[in-house]
Amino acid sequence: MRVLVTGGSGRLGRSVVEVFARRGHEVTSVDAFPGPERPGVEFRKADLLDDEARAQVFADVRPEAVAHLAGIAVPHARPGAETVAVNARLAWGVLDDARAHGAHSVAAASSPTVFGYGSADWTPERLPLDEGHPVAPVHAYGLSKAVIEEAVRTLARTSDGGCVFTAVRPGYVIAPEEWEGAPTQQGHTVAERLARPELAAASLFNYIDAEDAAELFALIAEDRSGAAQGRVLHAIAEDPMAEGPLSDLLPRFHPGTAAAAASLAPGQAAFSSAQAQRLLGWAPRHTWRERLRS
Ligand SMILES: NC(=O)c1ccc[n+]([C@@H]2O[C@H](COP(=O)([O-])OP(=O)(O)OC[C@H]3O[C@@H](n4cnc5c(N)ncnc54)[C@H](O)[C@@H]3O)[C@@H](O)[C@H]2O)c1
Known part of the structure; x- marks a missing residue:
């Protein structure tokens, strides 16, 4: 498909492009x-x-499926007002154009x-975090993503099922390349992220192999059942990026998690991606233990 x-x-x-191409799709980046x-x-x-320019791209490509990743991708990378405006505007423009040009x-x-776990007193209702847990952004980037999720629900509600x-x-x-030692988004390597738990603590020790995440985008595009209509899906590894259990690690860095973290089994992540598994059969294939060794 296009x-x-x-x-x-x-x-x-780059991984989303690669995975779609490998699966035989006609890809435009x-x-x-x-x-x-x-x-x-x-x-x-x-x-x-x-x-x-955006409308011209859609008119020329006439995509059947769209994976929208463009935007300001890092919290605090740009002033807050710019982050909210750019990410919201890009999302609405791309999603609405996709529908107008016949994407399914x-x-x-x-x-x-979006869960707002940056704040010192953050206290989750439960762990692991699933898509039903309330969101409460604490910075402009998180807010911009909550706006994107609301845009998804708004368009799903009004698309008559023609576009999911x-x-x-x-x-x-x-x-x-980051498994091979290149710096990750925050400038340190994966090995450093594991050696210094305060680094991964900032994201509650979550991670995902880029190709695993890309595969979820492909499964969404290929699904014709409409199962994911208006949904939010986690694409997060089932294990934490940490040597020790999160029941010990999380309360050290986020004291408000102490009660909820006690329920996490050894080796269990702070996030659940069970919904993507249930709706689309997606599960991450790669773990840091296996990727770093290979
Ligand atoms: N990397 C992560 O860990 C992570 C985690 C969760 C969510 N995300 C989200 O996934 C998406 C991709 O993240 P990434 O890490 O690949 O970010 P990235 O910054 O590496 O890539 C974003 C790309 O969007 C392009 N872009 C930005 N504004 C554009 C515009 N106006 N027109 C055309 N292109 C534009 C940039 O040139 C860049 O190549 C982002 O929406 C990000 O918020 C990333």
Whole structure:
């Protein structure tokens, strides 16, 4: 099928492009900057905030499925007002154009930061966090992702079933070269993230292999049952990026988690992705233990 990946040059986008192409789809990557070339993948350079340029991409590509990843991807990377405005505007523009140009499926990247676990007194209702747990963003990036999730629900509600809209919350994405030692999104390596628990504590020790996350985007695009309509799906590894159990580690860095963390089994992550498994048969294939060794 014809697939458009926005932000296809990015850390996660490169794997999404690769996985769709490997599965035999006709892929166009659109990004403000070129990424690595891949045979069989078309690249379009465009600023997706430009309404005319964006509409032209959709008119030319006529995607059947869209994976929307473009945006400001890191909390505090840009001023708050800019982060909210850019991410919300990009999402509405891309999702609405996708519907207008006849796509049957659109999946937009959200983030687990919508839960607001950055604050010192954060206290979850329960652990592991599932998609039904209330969200409470504490920074502009988290808010922008909550807005994207609301945009997904709004469009799902009004699309007459012709187009399935889904939001995906990937964990801390580890790209293929990062397993080999390249710096991750926050500038340190995976090995450093494991050696210094305070680094992974910032994301409640969540992570996801980029290709595993990409596979969920592909399964959403390929599904014709509408099972994911208006849904938010976690794409997060089932184990934490930590040597020890989260029942010990989480309360050290997030005291408000002490009661809920006690219920986590050794080796269990603070997030559940069971919904993606139940609806689409998705499960992460890779763990840090296996990826770092190979
Ligand atoms: N990396 C993670 O750990 C992580 C975790 C959760 C969610 N996400 C989300 O996944 C998505 C991808 O993240 P990433 O880590 O690959 O980010 P990234 O910054 O590596 O990639 C984003 C891409 O979007 C492009 N882009 C931004 N604005 C654009 C515009 N106006 N027009 C065209 N292209 C534009 C950038 O050039 C970049 O290549 C983002 O929406 C991010 O918020 C990422």
